[in-house]
Amino acid sequence: MRDGDRPRRDMILEVAGLTMRFGGLVAVDTVSFTAMRGEITALIGPNGAGKTTVFNCITGFYRPSDGAIRLHVPGALPVELHALAGHNIARAGVARSFQNIRLFPGMTALENLLIAQHNTLMAASGWGIGAVLGLSRYPRAEREAIEKARRWLDATRLLERADDPAGSLPYGAQRRLEIARAMCTEPSLLCLDEPAAGLNPRESDELARLLLEIRAGGTSILLIEHDMGVVMRISDRVVVLDHGKLIAADAPAAVRADPRVIAAYLGVDDPEETAA
Amino acid sequence: MIPAAALRDAGLAALVALGLFAPLVGLRTDVSPTGGLFLRTRWADVAIVCGIVFLGRLVLSLWLGQRGLRPSTGPGPWTARLERAGAFVAPVLLGLAVVLPFIPGIGRYELDIGILVLTYVMLGWGLNIVVGLAGLLDLGYVAFYAIGAYSYALLAQYFGLSFWVCLPLAGILAAFWGVLLGFPVLRLRGDYLAIVTLAFGEIIRVVLINWVGLTGGPNGIGGIPRPSFFGLPFSMEGGPGTFAGFFGLEPSPTHRVIFLYYLILGLALLTNWVTIRLRRQPLGRAWEALREDEIACRALGINVTTTKLSAFALGAMFGGFAGAFFATRQAFVSPESFTFIESAIILAIVVLGGLGSQVGVAIAALVMIGGFELFRDLDEWRMLVFGGAMVAIMVLRPRGLVGTRTPTVALGKKRAISGDLVSEGHG
Numbered sequence: 001m002r003d004g005d006r007p008r009r010d011m012i013l014e015v016a017g018l019t020m021r022f023g024g025l026v027a028v029d030t031v032s033f034t035a036m037r038g039e040i041t042a043l044i045g046p047n048g049a050g051k052t053t054v055f056n057c058i059t060g061f062y063r064p065s066d067g068a069i070r071l072h073v074p075g076a077l078p079v080e081l082h083a084l085a086g087h088n089i090a091r092a093g094v095a096r097s098f099q100n101i102r103l104f105p106g107m108t109a110l111e112n113l114l115i116a117q118h119n120t121l122m123a124a125s126g127w128g129i130g131a132v133l134g135l136s137r138y139p140r141a142e143r144e145a146i147e148k149a150r151r152w153l154d155a156t157r158l159l160e161r162a163d164d165p166a167g168s169l170p171y172g173a174q175r176r177l178e179i180a181r182a183m184c185t186e187p188s189l190l191c192l193d194e195p196a197a198g199l200n201p202r203e204s205d206e207l208a209r210l211l212l213e214i215r216a217g218g219t220s221i222l223l224i225e226h227d228m229g230v231v232m233r234i235s236d237r238v239v240v241l242d243h244g245k246l247i248a249a250d251a252p253a254a255v256r257a258d259p260r261v262i263a264a265y266l267g268v269d270d271p272e273e274t275a276a
Numbered sequence: 277m278i279p280a281a282a283l284r285d286a287g288l289a290a291l292v293a294l295g296l297f298a299p300l301v302g303l304r305t306d307v308s309p310t311g312g313l314f315l316r317t318r319w320a321d322v323a324i325v326c327g328i329v330f331l332g333r334l335v336l337s338l339w340l341g342q343r344g345l346r347p348s349t350g351p352g353p354w355t356a357r358l359e360r361a362g363a364f365v366a367p368v369l370l371g372l373a374v375v376l377p378f379i380p381g382i383g384r385y386e387l388d389i390g391i392l393v394l395t396y397v398m399l400g401w402g403l404n405i406v407v408g409l410a411g412l413l414d415l416g417y418v419a420f421y422a423i424g425a426y427s428y429a430l431l432a433q434y435f436g437l438s439f440w441v442c443l444p445l446a447g448i449l450a451a452f453w454g455v456l457l458g459f460p461v462l463r464l465r466g467d468y469l470a471i472v473t474l475a476f477g478e479i480i481r482v483v484l485i486n487w488v489g490l491t492g493g494p495n496g497i498g499g500i501p502r503p504s505f506f507g508l509p510f511s512m513e514g515g516p517g518t519f520a521g522f523f524g525l526e527p528s529p530t531h532r533v534i535f536l537y538y539l540i541l542g543l544a545l546l547t548n549w550v551t552i553r554l555r556r557q558p559l560g561r562a563w564e565a566l567r568e569d570e571i572a573c574r575a576l577g578i579n580v581t582t583t584k585l586s587a588f589a590l591g592a593m594f595g596g597f598a599g600a601f602f603a604t605r606q607a608f609v610s611p612e613s614f615t616f617i618e619s620a621i622i623l624a625i626v627v628l629g630g631l632g633s634q635v636g637v638a639i640a641a642l643v644m645i646g647g648f649e650l651f652r653d654l655d656e657w658r659m660l661v662f663g664g665a666m667v668a669i670m671v672l673r674p675r676g677l678v679g680t681r682t683p684t685v686a687l688g689k690k691r692a693i694s695g696d697l698v699s700e701g702h703g
Contacts, residue, residue: 086575090577098571098575102569104568106697115573118577118578119578121557146685163686165698
C-alpha cells in the first residue's frame, strides 16, 4: 500500500474503523481508508458491498454505529464528521451528489446553484432582515453568487439552459447540474454517488474530463462508480469494498490485478479466504 | 365526441343525478297544519334538475370534444393571457383597492365586505408562506389568528395598551407560538404534520373556551378599545380632540370604517411586500428548496430546522397581525370566531389561488369571500353554487388559478415554470 509513503498532512479524509449496523445486519464492517488531498479516490465494489452506506456516513445521512470519520483541514484540527449534524457537514466542506438525482425540479438551473450558496448569501442578507429592509450588502453578494453560478454553468455546458427548470433538463444535463450545484458550495471534498450511471459513452467521457478539471481546481473527489472505464482512467486511488469489508486500497493498476478484487467481482472463490 | 356518444354520456349523468336528487330534492318532510309530519313529493323539481344535468353534460361534452379542453397545470392559453395581463392585473387591483372608499356608491356595507376580503387576503398571504412556499401543510392556521386577537384583547384589557403598541406584540406572540408549534412537528411530514397542526388549532380554541378566568371562556372578551388615528379617537362628538374635530370634518361613523379599511389594506400590503422580497432572497429560496427536496437541502448545508421554523414564525406573525386587527374591528372576541372552518377557508383560498402565487391568492380571497357575500340572495343555493365553482376550478386548474411558478432570478427572461414540475411539498 502507498499510504505509508505519503506524509500525513496530505490526507483530506480519514475513515477509521467505520462500522454501520442496521439491526442485526452489518452493512459496513470496520472499514478504514484515507483519501488524499488533490486526488480522485474511487470507492468500488459489487452491488450491496456497502459503498453508499459509507457515503451516507461520511455525508451525515447516517450516524455510524462505530468508528470515526475525520476531515483534515490544513492548519487546523481535523473535523470529526461522525459527530456533526447533516447540514454542518456540508458547511465543513463536504458536498455530495445522489445516486438518484436530487435536484430542485421546479426551480431553474440558476436557482439551484444559488440555493447551494445559501449560507454565504444568508450571512450577506443579514439573516433575511437586512435584505428585506434593503439595508445590507446583499445585492453585491447576489451578483457575485450569480457570477459564480454562471461560471459553473459554463463549465458544465448548461449556460443556455440556465433559466429552464431543472426538472425539464435531459438526464445527462441533470447529472452535470447536480455536480455544478455541489461545487457551488465550495467544498474541499466532493463526494459523487455514481455520477456516470445512465450516461452514454460520450457523456461519460465528458464527465471524466469535468472531474479532472475539478481536481485541477484543487477539490479532492471521492467517487462511487460502476463504470470501470471511468474509474480506471481518472482515479488516483481505488478503494474496494465487498460485503461491507475493505478488500483493497491501491493505485488503479494494482487493484485491477488484485486477485481478491477479481474474485469479488467475478464471484470466484478466494484462495486465501478458503484457506482461512 | 360524436353526438350519439355524447347523448349516451349525458343520459348516464342524468341517471346519476336522478339517483342523487330523487331522495334529496324529491322527498321532503313538512309540518302539516295539524302539527304532524307528512311527506311532500316534488317530482317536478327533480325532473327539472335532471333535465339541467342532462343538457349541461351534453353541452359540456360537445364543447370539450370540440375545444379539447383538458385539466392542465401547465401554462396554457389561459395562463399565458393572465400572465400577459398579470403585470397589469395586480396594479389595477391594487389601484381599485386604494380608491375603493371614494368611489361613488360605495357605502358602509361595501366597505365592510372590503375589510373582510382584505382580512382573508392577508391571512391567505400569511398562510401562503407556510403552505405555498415552504410546503408545510398547516391545518391549524386559525390558531395564530386567535392568538393575535386574544393578545390584543387581553393586553388592552389588563394593561390598557393601545392598538399600535399591541399590534407588534400580537405579531411577536403569535410568532413565538408558531416556533413553539414548529419544534415538535419538525420531524413530521405530510399527513402527520397536517394532523398535528389541526390538533394545535383545536387545542388553542379549547383552551380559550375553558380558561374562563383569563379569557372569559365562551362569553369572550368585549369592550376592546377601537383603534385611534395616531391618538385621535373616532368619535361622534366632534370635539377638538377627535379625528373629525382635528381635521374639521363633519363627524361620521364612516370615518372609522374607512380608517379600518386602509389599516387592513396596509397590513395586507406589508405581508405581500415582505413575502415578495423574501422570495427573491436566500431565505425565501431556501423555503422553496425545502418544498422541492428536503434531503438535498441538508446536503447543501441548509439548516432545515431553522428554515422551517422561520417559515412557521413568519406565517404565524402575519396571522397574529390579522388577529389583532380582527379584535379591534369587532371590539369583541370569542372562541367561536376561531373554529376549524376558518382554517379550512384560508387553506382553500391558498389552494384555489395557486400555492405560492400572490396574485392568485388575492383573487381567490376576493372570489371566495366577496363572492360568498355577493350571492347572499341565493340563500341555501349559495353553498351549492360555491361548491360547484370550487370543483370547477379544481377540475380545470388542479394547481389553482395560477398553477405556474415564476423563477426568482434569471440570467435572461423569466419564464413561468409549469406546475407539473413544481413540487407541492411533503409536509
